[in-house]
Amino acid sequence: MTLPNLKTLVSVLALTAALGGAQSFAQESEAPAIVQPEDWSLDQRDAVSILTAPEGDLDIAVIEVGPAEDAVSAAAAAWQAYAPDAEREVELTTPGAPENGWEERVAISYVTSPSEQATVNALALRQGEDWTVVITNGSQATANKRSAAVSRARDSVRAEGFEREDFSGQTAHALTAERIELLREFVAEAAERLDVPGIGLALIDQGEVVYEGGVGMRELGGTEPVDADTQFMIASNTKGMSTLLLSILVDQGALEWDQQVVELYPSFRLGSDETTQSTLVRHLLCACTGLPRKDWGFILADLDTPASDVFRQLSETQPTSEFGELFQYNNNMAAAAGYIGGTLAYPDMEVGAAYDRAMEELIFEPLDMEDTTFDFEQGESGNWARPHGLDVDGEQTVMSNHFNRAVYPYRPAGGAFSTASDMAHYVQLELSKGLTPDGERLVSEENLLARRERGVEVGEGVWYGMGLFDEEHWGVPVVTHGGTLLGYHSTWYALPEAGVGAVILTNADTGSAILRPFLRRLVEVLYDGRPEAMDQIEAAAARFDAQADARRQGLTIPGDPAVLATLASRYESPGLGVLTIFEQDGETWIEAGAIQGPLATRENADGTVSIVSVGPGVISLEAEIGMQDGTRTLTARDSQHEYVYVEAETD
Structure with missing residues (x-):
């Protein structure tokens, strides 16, 4: 999601006027090295x-600047060398941890x-006194579609x-009590630094759970601690379990990875007849079909949408790249895979209920995942961690779980509640290549590992398989998947060569920043790596x-009254539903699907005006105010789609 623009900082051209020396230095330097993605021009x-991307509307420019006063000055000089006529205001500068040999890294948005x-x-990027700047400039749609190449x-x-550290061929240390404590201390320190109320944690070594427990509290200001059995929403970590269901069905002969989807589910349709007939089971899971992400399609939809609507939405979606060409993550495809699996297991049931039953009987029960559920009533009762997010003033606050109910109709892609203890059982299965913690064969090694076969490249050392990421960092192979919902961020890691696994579940949006540093800290502890993880925190x-x-x-908070007065009270969008504007507790609020909260306003750089929901959390709805044939409209956008709401009659 895009953060609101900031207009109070300096323009690029104003800075470049004072940086002729840096510009001159850059022109005398050699061009820096950069990997050229396939089909991109250099x-x-x-x-x-x-x-330049094949579409011709996106550049990645690398400029050797030389000495400069600071990061913003270096970037200004880089723009002068790359596109001297460009004029952009700096919106935000954020520091990064030292990495890839750079002593200083600063991200700048415009x-x-x-x-x-x-x-x-x-x-x-600074090394010594010299700066190198990487500029990304162009179409947001192309940047999203080609995110792997950009990365x-x-x-x-x-x-x-x-020279990057390389631990390949080295033997990992055992997770002794002392090393477990190092990992637990890191999690506790990171949680405190990032103001994360609670974290569930589990560690596995050589097939055994060597630690399971928690850090902090289930709710900000509360007294009930997180433990191994505290329920969190695990979001997209559900995907790997859904693909595990299909692996079991392949073992049973109910389907094949390379079987046409329409043979199994005749009403399946994807955009056109050609793409429909070309879609195999593995394509539902590979993030490689060219279907763009379309999450606003379900975030803004009515919360009582049936599970079957997944298939309607897919029928109206056309790939924007060729099969197998690019990584494009699409939740609807993963949801369809789970629902088709459930239907094959229980053909006489509604697709959502069939999936729920198949997951319970074929995965959760055999793995003794007794606290894992798709039932919100069960997940939000007893020992559960409440979601948290930053409010508009940057203060951590407990949130309603209302937003996350939007995922329920699409739950095979990310709708489960689980615990550190239950997730440890799942990671044990991944490490044992198909055996339950009791040593029983749940799925064949062949079909479990089929999910990890490297498909499309996501970034350096990262590939997507079928609902799982296969990665290699510092010479260490890693199998993983993460999960993100409002107020919940989590991941699990399996290091097959080391025989080590980990689960980390967090109940705050700021918890997202712990997940990758935790992997780094795990590798540091296992292989005596350089201490870098806390710098990342x-x-x-x-x-x-x-x-x-x-x-x-x-x-402008509260929103500009003059702007808010121009809004209609009710809007509608085909395929999504209703958006309403109303007064609550003296404030103007918006409600559209899972979005619910007070409104702010913002004047955009081009003179248009937007409304922005400002409830706590990282996800907010921004909609541009407009007119269409004399009728009031609101237009929301993601990177590759536009959603237009048109004024509707009120009851």
Whole structure:
């Protein structure tokens, strides 16, 4: 989701006027090295390397700047060398942890208008006195569609002489009590630094759960601690379990990975006849069919949407790239895979109920995952962790779980509640290649591992299989998947060669910043790596602070009364449903699907005006106010779609 724009900082051109020395230095330097993704063009001149996407509307430019006063000055000089006529205001600067040999890393975003649908940012990198800047500039849709290539190219820019740690071939240390405590201490310190109320944690070594427990509290200001049996929403970690269901069905002969989906579910349709007939079972899970992410389609939909609506939405969606060409993550495809699996297991039941029963009987019960459920009433009762997010002033606050009910109609893609203890049983299965913790064969090794076969590249050392990521970092193979909902961020890691696994569940949006540093800390503990993980936590804390300040300063809160007075009370959008504007407790509120909260307003760089929901949490709805044939409209956008609400008659 895009943070609101900030308009109070300096423009790029104003800075470049004072930086002629840095600009001159750059022109005398050699062009920096960068990995050229397949099908991208490369233009190198002097100290500038420009990669251009095949669509021609997105650049990644790498500029060797040389000495500069600071990161923003270095970026200004880089823009002068890359596109001297560009004029962009700096919106936000956020520091990053040292990485890839760079002593300082600063991300810079620039002001854009919603209708531009543009990605404009810079990454300023310093080694010694010299700066290198990576500029990404162009179409947001292309940047989203080609996110793997963008990531691969940016990550390839490294400081001169840098050599990454390589632990390949080394034997991992056992997770002794002392090493377990190092990991627990890291989690506790990270939680405190990032203001995460509670974390569930489990560790596995050589097939045994060597630690399961928790850090902190289930609710901010509460007295009930998180333990191994505290329920969290695990979001997209559900996907790997849904693909496990299909693996079991392959073992049973109910389906084949390379079978046409329409043979199993005749009413399945994907965009056109050609793509429908080309879609195999594995394509539902591979994030490689070219279907773009379309999460607003279910976030804004009515909460009582039936599970079968997944198939309607897919029938109206056309791929934006070829099968197998690019990584594009699509939740509806994963949801369809789970529902088809449930239907094959229990053909006489409604698709959602069939999936729930299949997961309970074929996965949760055999793995003794007794606290894992798709039932919100059960998940939100007893020992459960409440979701938390930053409010508009950057303060951590407990949130309603109302928003997360939007995932229920799509639950095979991310709707389960689970615990650190239950998730440890699942990771044990992954590490044992199909055996339950009791040693019983649940799924064949062949079909369990089929989910990890490397498909499309996601970034350097990262590939997507079928509902799982297969990765390699510092020479260490890792199987993983993460999960994100409002107020819940989690992941699990399996390190097959080390025989080690981990589960980490958090109940705050700021918990997202713990997940990757935790993997780094795990590797540090297992292989005596350089201590870098806590630097990443510190950088994340600074980033959250900067983002909170930018969000608040870019908005009029409460919303401008003159702007709010122009709004209709009810809007409708085909395929989504109703959006309402209403007064509550003296404030103007918005409700659309899972979005519910007070409204702010913002004037955009192009003179248009948007309304922005400002409830706590990282996800908010931004909609541009407009007119269409004399009728009031609100237009919301994601990277590849536009959702238009049109004024509707009130009852």
